[in-house]
Amino acid sequence: MKISVLGLGYIGLPTSLLLAEAGHEVTGVDIDKEKVEQLKNDELPFEEPEMEELFQNAKDNFKAETEVEPSDVFIIAVPTPLDSSLNIPDLKAIKSATEMIGAQLSEGDLVILESTVPPGTSENLILPILKKYNDGLDFNLAHSPERAIPGNTIKEMKNNSRVIGGLNEKSAEMAESIYDSFVDGAIHLTDIKTAELVKLMENTFRDVNIALANEFAQIGEELGINAWEAIDLANEHPRVDILNPGPGVGGHCISIDPWFLSSNSTTSKMISLAREINDSMPNFVVNKAREMVDDITDPTITIFGVAYKGDVDDTREAPALKIIKLAENEGFQVKCFDPHVNDFKYELYSLEKSVENSDCIVIVTDHEYFEDIDPDQLSMRNKNVLDTRNIIDEKQWEKAGFDIGTLGIR
Ligand SMILES: NC(=O)c1ccc[n+]([C@@H]2O[C@H](COP(=O)([O-])OP(=O)(O)OC[C@H]3O[C@@H](n4cnc5c(N)ncnc54)[C@H](O)[C@@H]3O)[C@@H](O)[C@H]2O)c1
Numbered sequence: 001m002k003i004s005v006l007g008l009g010y011i012g013l014p015t016s017l018l019l020a021e022a023g024h025e026v027t028g029v030d031i032d033k034e035k036v037e038q039l040k041n042d043e044l045p046f047e048e049p050e051m052e053e054l055f056q057n058a059k060d061n062f063k064a065e066t067e068v069e070p071s072d073v074f075i076i077a078v079p080t081p082l083d084s085s086l087n088i089p090d091l092k093a094i095k096s097a098t099e100m101i102g103a104q105l106s107e108g109d110l111v112i113l114e115s116t117v118p119p120g121t122s123e124n125l126i127l128p129i130l131k132k133y134n135d136g137l138d139f140n141l142a143h144s145p146e147r148a149i150p151g152n153t154i155k156e157m158k159n160n161s162r163v164i165g166g167l168n169e170k171s172a173e174m175a176e177s178i179y180d181s182f183v184d185g186a187i188h189l190t191d192i193k194t195a196e197l198v199k200l201m202e203n204t205f206r207d208v209n210i211a212l213a214n215e216f217a218q219i220g221e222e223l224g225i226n227a228w229e230a231i232d233l234a235n236e237h238p239r240v241d242i243l244n245p246g247p248g249v250g251g252h253c254i255s256i257d258p259w260f261l262s263s264n265s266t267t268s269k270m271i272s273l274a275r276e277i278n279d280s281m282p283n284f285v286v287n288k289a290r291e292m293v294d295d296i297t298d299p300t301i302t303i304f305g306v307a308y309k310g311d312v313d314d315t316r317e318a319p320a321l322k323i324i325k326l327a328e329n330e331g332f333q334v335k336c337f338d339p340h341v342n343d344f345k346y347e348l349y350s351l352e353k354s355v356e357n358s359d360c361i362v363i364v365t366d367h368e369y370f371e372d373i374d375p376d377q378l379s380m381r382n383k384n385v386l387d388t389r390n391i392i393d394e395k396q397w398e399k400a401g402f403d404i405g406t407l408g409i410r
Helices: 012-021 033-040 051-061 092-102 121-133 153-159 169-179 192-223 227-234 257-262 270-279 281-292 319-329 351-355 394-399
Strands: 002-006 025-029 062-065 073-076 110-113 140-143 162-166 187-191 300-304 333-337 360-363 384-387 403-406
Touching (some): 002 012, 002 092, 012 062, 033 062, 092 110, 110 121, 121 140, 140 169, 140 192, 162 192, 169 187, 187 192, 192 227, 257 270, 270 281, 281 384, 281 403, 300 351
Parallel strands (some): 002 025, 002 073, 025 062, 162 187, 300 333
């Protein structure tokens, strides 16, 4: 098959390469000229385990371009961010990608939407645009939401089960045959709107569960009880699985997708409440940091980890962004260190420079790197650490002279 994938980001690029490795003739299309140029020069635009090897295997069947060419299959993997001032999805990239495809569509072609969207988008937004360009043309449309997680994307794209919703049975079956070429997990077929809803339910479930864990952490502190220990013990129950408290929820999925469900609903309550709780966690973190440096004049704090989750370089919607801004508003000097991130809104320091003259380390991201740091090697003005992920060896850090703070433990 000749396949065009629109959007060469965290989802579109690995998908393109897996399809190319499976033998399809793949054109990756992106409006970001620099990204396309990088790929033309055999450079990968971001870090992801196993991607270099996949790129080498797939290269002969893959090319990157800025324009869409006629194809048998078009896959849309463009961003669907949140308009954060209104908490409603911004679908302009979906519209423009669909317009680009509309102009190239032929009889019998298949369009697959992979981007996460509010329920109804395929039928209400995408279909009319395609029809506008191709009145009377018989084409196919499906939605196949992506479940893969950054840091393990390639393995998960191959092995996760997948839901495919079709505009009709033929569309769903055509899309199934495309994914079958590289997916080992089960493929479940349904209608297009159900597939849109399933994706949002999955991430909303996690967001609500994390909000509950965060609330338990705050209640634990009020009661003087170690909430982490209590959660571990509660999870011994065969039907209980509480997630971990933390400094907030980031990334392009869990912190955003719940709004896609609740923003246009007049009945939803729990979803926005969970969002509110998780979005308030950076404030909780900064309050705790303030308590730890209360008696210090002109305090400097060091943020360990600006990526939104462990062992990745993705900083989109990362809790660190809000923590830094709140901390600066408190009058703190803030220095950041992240062993995985090179490109960030704020200046990044080396490990050594980030702790120099610092009064408190705030561990925001659970990078494995931080678990292995030797606290004896850290030369600071005052030795405080606030471990919002509960990942350090407390005895070792205490022995090195640190005062330790953790969310959910007073
Ligand atoms: N990253 C994840 O872990 C993940 C997981 C599941 C689902 N998703 C969903 O997948 C979709 C893509 O996410 P991502 O993380 O790959 O985004 P991304 O920001 O990493 O990449 C998107 C790419 O699309 C390009 N683009 C924008 N408009 C375009 C257009 N009209 N034509 C061609 N290219 C265009 C951008 O330049 C960018 O390179 C989103 O809807 C996201 O919610 C992401």
